[in-house]
Amino acid sequence: MFNPKIVIAMITAGLVAFALFMVLMAYAGDLRGGRDGRAHALSGSAVGFKGLVRLITLGGGDGELARSEESLDTENLVVAAVEPATSHDALEAFIKARANRPTLIILPKWQVVPDATHPGWVKSAGFMPDFVLSRILDEDGRYKVRQTKGTPIARGQGFMPGFQAPAPAMVQVIEGDDLTPLVTAGTGATLLAKIGDSPLYVLAEPDLLNNQAMRDPVRAKAALTLLDELNATDADGVVFDLTLNGFARQPSALKLAFERPFLPLTLALAVAALLAGLHGAFRFGPAARDQRAVAFGKSALVENSAALLRLARREHRTGEAYAELIREAAAHDSGAHLALRDAELDAYLDRLSPADRPKFTALVEDARTAEDRPRLIAAARALFQWKKDLIT
Known part of the structure; x- marks a missing residue:
């Protein structure tokens, strides 16, 4: 990364050089x-x-x-x-x-x-x-x-x-x-x-x-x-x-920009451009870097845990935990009262479910009782789609 002072000096020198070039080009003759x-x-x-x-x-x-x-x-x-x-x-x-x-x-x-x-x-x-x-x-x-x-x-x-x-x-x-x-x-x-x-x-x-x-x-x-x-x-x-x-x-359009009566307009445009550049620089500041969704150490822990579940053929046992995550996210997004817990919260989420779609508790039961990976994936997708429809 360049030093900000060096960058500002380079930009200033470039602008001054460009202005002098335009003046010399206008008055070369x-x-x-x-x-x-x-x-x-x-x-x-x-x-x-x-x-x-x-x-x-x-x-x-x-x-x-x-x-x-x-x-x-x-x-x-x-x-x-x-x-x-x-x-x-x-x-x-x-x-x-x-x-x-x-x-x-x-x-x-x-x-x-x-x-x-x-x-x-x-x-x-x-x-x-x-x-x-x-x-x-x-x-x-x-x-x-x-x-x-x-x-x-x-x-x-x-x-x-x-x-x-x-x-x-x-x-x-x-x-x-x-x-x-x-x-x-x-x-x-x-x-x-x-x-x-x-x-x-x-x-x-x-x-x-x-x-x-x-x-x-x-x-x-x-x-x-x-x-x-x-x-x-x-x-x-x-x-x-x-x-x-x-x-x-010799008259020229470029020369008119540096002579009366157009010189004040040229100076006004130059000042406006300078102010716009300063506004943009101070408004946005340095470029923001994307943050990792999972830190390096936590990412390794999650990947190792998932690998152990796959080796033990116990992936389908994670359905209940995933359903709990969906329950908390849906309660937060829908504005559920903080006092609602367990059965009361499930009943509240069931009332939010569309009439032509499975209830939330039914989807949770499918995820909890999934006996293999394909059924777990299907149940997880159904829960995710239910939450997506709830938000939209």
Whole structure:
């Protein structure tokens, strides 16, 4: 038998493990890490933006990661890092969901390959082809993205006149008719621009904000300044979109059980199940063992006595004793008065006998006068049946 404490500990551990398994199964997609070397807010590679998110958080700001369209419904600046695999239709749907609120689109610049020696790191494989970037922004070719040499310092224009940041030797610039330059690295080299009249911005040079830039304190400070300039006046944080990068939260029935408004119901059912288990455990207690009808010593005595009777051929002499046992049992079961004895009790039992059946005294006489085993068995069966009919 196991120690009860060990059994309780095993059951508790099993229940906790099952609950954790269900939670992990519900949120497995949301818990995926960003160690894939891509350009998104979860990535710690050179082209990712995890460093910018951490910088905002460590500075006391609110750097939120958006995994659903509901999270994009905010007045705060939303930063979306598109990738080569991002379709123009997906980007259009994202911009439409923002509905003329501050939004920054960051274009990719580098083609990269995984670094086999460092998981999550990447190596440069050259610049991104111009046509890939132009296709993401507009399928009609209204915008052109290219790489060119720029000035060492990127400077702000428009409502960002005081902005400055170190610029890479080869900068990626964007050109188009309805673009308003906000950050440039020389004549015609627009790194950051506003599209149309809405607060929609496109950053062609990701090296101003990615993890590479966070290595330089000056560029890191300039990155925070850039986001502050683009954000709404009453904003309380920056939101980094992950839906365009394939990290959107997928709805599921299992996940609903752990979220509002169904979380209280889940907890109530769990508590009810726990209480039911405790009730059952304390109600029934340990398993009861069947008791032997005859103890080991008495059983051996009875068997030996029966064997002696058989050897002596005196089995039929036990009929009177058996009749006495039936008399006492019938008197008890029928509720006979305790004062009734012998003939009075026999007369009482005779009155209880059915009219079409032999009387009790006649059956007792048959058992007492039985001369062999077959007659004794027949008389005993008749007495037993009489008592059975009396009870029923």
